[in-house]
Amino acid sequence: xxxxGAAEGLDVARFFxxxxxxxxxxxxxxxxAERIGQPAVLGELLAGVLLGGSVLGIVPADGxxxxxxxxxxELGVLLLLFEIGLETDLKExxxxxxxxxxxxxxxxxxxxxxxxxxxxxxxxxSSGSGDPVTAAIFIGATLxxxxxxxxxxxxxxxxxxxxxxxxxxxxxxxIDDVLGLVILSVVSGVxxxxxxxxLGIMRTLGVAVGFLVVAVVVxxxxxxxxxxxxxxxxVRYVLVVASIAFALGLAAVAGLAGxxxxxxxxxxxxxxxxxxxxxxxxxxxxxxxxxxxxxFFVSVGSSVNLALLNPSTPAARATLVMAxxxxxxxxxxxxxxxxxxxxxxxxxxxxGVGMVPRGEVGLIFAEIxxxxxxxxxxxxxxxxxxxxxxxxxxxxTLKALFATPLLEERA
Amino acid sequence: xxxxGAAEGLDVARFFxxxxxxxxxxxxxxxxAERIGQPAVLGELLAGVLLGGSVLGIVPADGxxxxxxxxxxELGVLLLLFEIGLETDLKExxxxxxxxxxxxxxxxxxxxxxxxxxxxxxxxxSSGSGDPVTAAIFIGATLxxxxxxxxxxxxxxxxxxxxxxxxxxxxxxxIDDVLGLVILSVVSGVxxxxxxxxLGIMRTLGVAVGFLVVAVVVxxxxxxxxxxxxxxxxVRYVLVVASIAFALGLAAVAGLAGxxxxxxxxxxxxxxxxxxxxxxxxxxxxxxxxxxxxxFFVSVGSSVNLALLNPSTPAARATLVMAxxxxxxxxxxxxxxxxxxxxxxxxxxxxGVGMVPRGEVGLIFAEIxxxxxxxxxxxxxxxxxxxxxxxxxxxxTLKALFATPLLEERA
Numbered sequence: 086x087x088x089x090g091a092a093e094g095l096d097v098a099r100f101f102x103x104x105x106x107x108x109x110x111x112x113x114x115x116x117x118a119e120r121i122g123q124p125a126v127l128g129e130l131l132a133g134v135l136l137g138g139s140v141l142g143i144v145p146a147d148g149x150x151x152x153x154x155x156x157x158x159e160l161g162v163l164l165l166l167f168e169i170g171l172e173t174d175l176k177e178x179x180x181x182x183x184x185x186x187x188x189x190x191x192x193x194x195x196x197x198x199x200x201x202x203x204x205x206x207x208x209x210x211s212s213g214s215g216d217p218v219t220a221a222i223f224i225g226a227t228l229x230x231x232x233x234x235x236x237x238x239x240x241x242x243x244x245x246x247x248x249x250x251x252x253x254x255x256x257x258x259x260i261d262d263v264l265g266l267v268i269l270s271v272v273s274g275v276x277x278x279x280x281x282x283x284l285g286i287m288r289t290l291g292v293a294v295g296f297l298v299v300a301v302v303v304x305x306x307x308x309x310x311x312x313x314x315x316x317x318x319x320v321r322y323v324l325v326v327a328s329i330a331f332a333l334g335l336a337a338v339a340g341l342a343g344x345x346x347x348x349x350x351x352x353x354x355x356x357x358x359x360x361x362x363x364x365x366x367x368x369x370x371x372x373x374x375x376x377x378x379x380x381f382f383v384s385v386g387s388s389v390n391l392a393l394l395n396p397s398t399p400a401a402r403a404t405l406v407m408a409x410x411x412x413x414x415x416x417x418x419x420x421x422x423x424x425x426x427x428x429x430x431x432x433x434x435x436x437g438v439g440m441v442p443r444g445e446v447g448l449i450f451a452e453i454x455x456x457x458x459x460x461x462x463x464x465x466x467x468x469x470x471x472x473x474x475x476x477x478x479x480x481x482t483l484k485a486l487f488a489t490p491l492l493e494e495r496a
Numbered sequence: 497x498x499x500x501g502a503a504e505g506l507d508v509a510r511f512f513x514x515x516x517x518x519x520x521x522x523x524x525x526x527x528x529a530e531r532i533g534q535p536a537v538l539g540e541l542l543a544g545v546l547l548g549g550s551v552l553g554i555v556p557a558d559g560x561x562x563x564x565x566x567x568x569x570e571l572g573v574l575l576l577l578f579e580i581g582l583e584t585d586l587k588e589x590x591x592x593x594x595x596x597x598x599x600x601x602x603x604x605x606x607x608x609x610x611x612x613x614x615x616x617x618x619x620x621x622s623s624g625s626g627d628p629v630t631a632a633i634f635i636g637a638t639l640x641x642x643x644x645x646x647x648x649x650x651x652x653x654x655x656x657x658x659x660x661x662x663x664x665x666x667x668x669x670x671i672d673d674v675l676g677l678v679i680l681s682v683v684s685g686v687x688x689x690x691x692x693x694x695l696g697i698m699r700t701l702g703v704a705v706g707f708l709v710v711a712v713v714v715x716x717x718x719x720x721x722x723x724x725x726x727x728x729x730x731v732r733y734v735l736v737v738a739s740i741a742f743a744l745g746l747a748a749v750a751g752l753a754g755x756x757x758x759x760x761x762x763x764x765x766x767x768x769x770x771x772x773x774x775x776x777x778x779x780x781x782x783x784x785x786x787x788x789x790x791x792f793f794v795s796v797g798s799s800v801n802l803a804l805l806n807p808s809t810p811a812a813r814a815t816l817v818m819a820x821x822x823x824x825x826x827x828x829x830x831x832x833x834x835x836x837x838x839x840x841x842x843x844x845x846x847x848g849v850g851m852v853p854r855g856e857v858g859l860i861f862a863e864i865x866x867x868x869x870x871x872x873x874x875x876x877x878x879x880x881x882x883x884x885x886x887x888x889x890x891x892x893t894l895k896a897l898f899a900t901p902l903l904e905e906r907a
Contacts, residue, residue: 098750098757100567101571101744102749108737116731153564319531337516376737376784
């Protein structure tokens with residue numbers, strides 16, 4: 086309603102002001118980060134902390150506005166993964182496939198084992214309403230997450246997208262997301278007290294992997310033919326609109342088939358990278374992605390609760406100590422994954438660190454644990470701190486690692 | 497939540513599928529329209545009718561999804577007006593200023609007088625719960641609306657944005673939007689039974705005009721300096737993000753100052769057309785606008801209720817007859833505005849027809865009338881038909897007029 090400016094239940098003018106503030110803060114802090122030699126995404130995450138509920142409270146935390154920001158953020162990470170898919174060389178991806186799979190597997194098994202053991206054998210505070218085994222599984226699951234969005238953006242900020250390390254990290258992170266979905270369905274089932282069957286797990290995994298394989302195989306065959314027709318259409322900007330509609334559609338189908346939305350968007354990018362028009366598509370999708378991706382990173386940053394860092398009470402100090410232990414395990418567990426494919430010659434520390442940020446994926450796990458009552462408030466706080474710290478330390482560490490001379494062997 | 501794919505209260509996957517359907521239908525029907533020699537926007541409006549509640553029901557009519565579509569549509573029309581502002585030559589605009597003002601004034605006074613007289617003197621059906629004078633004022637007000645979005649898009653589709661007629665139409669439509677806001681506040685006051693003071697009207701008008709003048713004057717001075725700094729920033733796509741944040745911000749300020757959001761976006765475009773980077777800005781804003789503008793046109797089309805055209809009952813036939821009369825008055829009243837500036841030499845019929853589409857502005861007026869009980873269901877139906885028909889006949893008529901040789905004088 087351009088004339089009235091206010092719809093039912095939502096003040097559109099106010100919402101657009103929030104959106105403008107998010108974009109300005111993201112770019113200003115991104116610039117600051119770059120000026121001090123850090124990836125821009127770190128600045129965008131910090132802009133989110135500043136605009137979030139624990140400081141300025143500009144990014145809405147609940148209600149209609151929060152829901153809208155959430156959808157726009159989702160659109161942002163979809164477009165980002167779509168863009169990364171477009172830039173990905175499918176042949177190169179296949180070449181690093183086995184290594185990526187190994188990295189993903191180790192990066193799931195080791196942190197999971199760490200998390201479960203920590204909770205079962207170490208001294209700790211309360212464990213919510215559930216039994217300690219369920220809580221242990223949940224904490225282990227949260228440690229397995231990898232945020233492909235954060236890592237991909239860091240690699241792209243650093244201009245390292247075309248390194249073998251980047252391909253392995255992206256490949257492993259995508260596999261992680263597929264497996265993460267399976268883990269999520271298992272832990273959600275456990276949290277709800279359901280019996281989780283091996284067959285059920287295999288079915289979820291089969292659908293997720295099957296969707297990806299079928300989409301890419303069929304898509305790589307059909308899409309070039311389809312886009313050769315679309316490019317002959319007369320309406321303006323038909324390529325960018327058709328591509329984004331394709332990415333949204335495939336993301337939605339992935340979601341409805343029980344897989345992750347961003348996997349669908351990434352697959353859409355992989356598919357369209359095989360069209361004759363992929364240069365134009367990439368060129369025109371980028372400005373669109375550049376508007377929405379910052380909303381995603383600011384949104385992730387805004388969920389940081391700085392109050393957790395305040396060690397004023399003994400309980401808060403206990404949470405900080407628990408968080409410290411979890412952070413250590415989270416970092417070691419993922420860095421270990423860098424050494425998962427001994428037959429290859431990439432820089433193992435870079436791959437390991439690239440898998441560290443838990444980002445929004447970790448947040449989702451933690452949130453489900455909190456809501457279902459499996460994680461008590463103190464444990465939830467510690468898990469949240471682990472997610473935050475792993476998300477924030479990865480960008481500068483990756484930057485530093487790429488900048489240092491080769492300390493390790495490289496093929 | 498990329499992993500889960502479903503947020504509270506909204507199925508993100510389903511929503512993205514709806515979005516993909518809107519984009520695909522818009523482009524497919526836009527292409528069809530162009531192939532039969534019509535402006536693409538006509539196809540997008542028809543795509544909206546098809547996806548709307550009266551046919552397929554794919555575009556949601558209420559609930560969270562509808563609200564989201566509404567915000568994205570609003571974003572679309574904002575970006576469209578921003579783009580048009582960017583393409584507008586401010587000096588040329590000033591040159592046609594007096595003519596545009598005259599066209600806008602006549603295009604408001606004549607349809608208003610027609611509407612009021614029609615309701616007070618012609619035989620008609622029920623008039624809702626209010627008294628006939630209030631209803632008459634409401635119908636008159638609805639007839640005054642002009643949809644700058646529809647008209648601007650038609651002119652742009654036809655490649656006629658740089659004609660004197662286009663400048664006058666855009667100028668007059670923008671003035672119409674400013675005055676439309678004043679009219680809206682008056683009729684809303686009348687509908688609520690409030691006493692509307694002359695002073696109050698002047699204050700609303702003063703704020704709306706004052707905002708536009710101050711924003712453009714100050715902006716044209718400051719923006720080039722600001723963007724000369726921004727362009728030196730290192731983060732990628734900072735120009736397009738900063739420009740769109742600027743447009744959103746100015747739209748929001750316009751809205752909060754009691755003016756129309758799209759006026760703020762148009763002003764933002766006018767302001768940034770004075771920067772040294774306006775070529776790059778325009779180049780990068782276009783793909784973004786091309787994604788969201790179709791959502792707006794499909795959304796407008798989706799509010800069409802085809803059931804209104806079914807003459808099965810005597811009451812339905814009476815509504816159709818009333819609608820026919822209103823459509824005649826609506827067209828004649830706006831076309832007459834083409835002859836409002838006798839001292840200029842533009843093609844008067846084109847300017848008049850350009851002012852005809854009521855679009856979403858007319859919808860807003862009619863909806864307020866219905867909700868406040870001033871307009872009965874039958875009258876509301878007739879007014880809605882008038883809005884629909886004026887919106888749909890303008891694009892092909894403008895196309896035909898531009899294509900015909902000059903039947904009238906032109907300077």
